[in-house]
């Protein structure tokens with residue numbers, strides 16, 4: 001494949017955009033080489049600036065669960081755009097999507113729309129703090145909740161120490177309110193709660209972790225968190241930005257049968273436009289301005305284009321819930337066949353898969369938390385990534401990202417993918 005146009009576009013972009021991209025993982029830093037600039041996409045395929053076609057396993061990092069340029073979503077956006085793109089007033093569309101979400105996610109009475117997953121998590125934590133009157137939060141190493149200050153915290157030496165900022169610009173003052181526990185480790189959470197009794201507002205967790213590869217919760221983990229949160233009078237916040245409307249209509253909480261106090265959405269909820277949201281029972285949500293004292297606002301929140309795209313997407317998922325079973329089968333078969341292909345080549349690996357989320361780790365496994373995810377062979381992953389790219393298979397350009405499957409994948413994309421794995425050396 002030739003990437004001449006992509007390469008020259010990237011060189012140009014670096015002049016006027018830091019690093020040439022508007023979000024770091026797009027830059028191929030962890031796999032090396034120049035990022036591929038895309039021109040268009042349709043169904044399961046991406047088409048780049050040089051005209052190369054790829055089977056896409058990112059799907060815009062999650063939103064395109066029904067495939068790219070899905071006709072009902074595009075139609076809804078066009079129809080709405082003709083009537084004007086933003087009014088700064090309430091519109092009926094906002095209530096329609098709110099009611100739909102309330103009907104799809106059982107424990108949600110009210111929802112507030114924002115413009116990204118980052119905003120959703122940041123605002124949910126403010127609400128949790130305002131509601132409980134407490135300041136600290138517990139997060140899990142390797143879980144990503146967007147780029148706001150409180151969440152950019154890395155593990156210190158021990159699980160019970162205060163976090164240290166993982167980016168310049170995050171203050172020590174902010175970092176000290178974020179406590180770090182180990183994913184799939186209830187004991188670390190429990191001792192942290194005990195050591196900070198009366199000070200913790202919320203535990204925030206990805207119910208299926210998707211930002212250190214795909215890491216399922218071990219049996220009892222989410223249930224244990226629920227019990228601990230209730231016992232210590234702490235809100236349990238599920239960050240379902242990735243898993244919401246992807247793993248089931250009601251997200252991971254429905255899949256695992258655990259009810260959080262607040263939930264954050266993003267990605268699928270916007271149908272490919274910039275949307276995030278946080279939601280929960282009326283009792284908590286009513287503390288939000290203007291009905292309550294916890295301030296939160298947004299000029300473009302609930303934007304009509306974004307709401308119409310999200311509404312079209314969620315309506316279809318709600319009408320055809322079988323899609324989730326089909327995607328889960330697709331994921332299972334893909335995981336099995338990739339594993340067989342890698343075994344043929346004697347590549348040591350571990351595949352984690354939940355529904356339409358999947359990750360291939362080049363280590364012996366099991367991969368169940370951030371430390372075990374880091375044990376993967378990154379050099380080998382780079383080689384795998386570039387091999388797959390050369391075969392027209394677009395994987396996430398990092399060993400720490402989950403793949404996202406879409407409903408447009410078929411036998412042809414499946415065979416092409418498995419063949420590409422078979423020729424990896």
Ligand SMILES: *Cc1c(COP(=O)(O)O)cnc(C)c1O
Nearest residue numbers: 116117118144145146241242266
């Ligand atoms: C993507 C993601 C976010 C951040 O969403 P943005 O829209 O990129 O700000 C937050 N939490 C999780 C679990 C995510 O996967």
